[in-house]
Amino acid sequence: MDQNCIFCKIAAGDIPSATIYEDEEFRVILDLGPASHGHALILSKEHAQDVCVLPERLRAKVLSLAARIGAAMKQSLGCAGFNLVQNNGRPAGQTVFHFHMHVIPRYEDGPDMVNWTPGTTNPEELEALAEKLHAALEL
Ligand code: AMP
């Protein structure tokens, strides 16, 4: 636990939160600044700055937990879908540097969010990029 980390304190239950689920490894809370009605955050109980340093066993579990939460949101809140958002690094929008995954309910005719304007590329650029990334993955 990092004594200066607010999500460590929330995950440990030292700071109260609206908790919707808890097990030995995760606490799921409602976001205090929700993007939509029911916006939830999956917090690891173990401190890890982002997904790159989250232990593999937790990475493997978090997606299945997110799917359960999304399904529960569809059933209980009447949302038509949901987004899983997980920011890593300041330029990616991360503001709290303790691993968390957003589960954001989406409603029919709700506001636009989690969108981007498609850019352009070309086959040469795609091939060069693919080679670079493929090589990095094999390191
Ligand atoms: P991110 O930008 O991905 O780091 O997301 C941080 C999220 O944490 C934001 O959606 C905030 O609204 C939310 N947040 C920050 N502090 C708290 C808190 N004390 N309780 C609940 N949610 C929080």
Ligand code: ZN
């Ligand atoms: Zn922490």
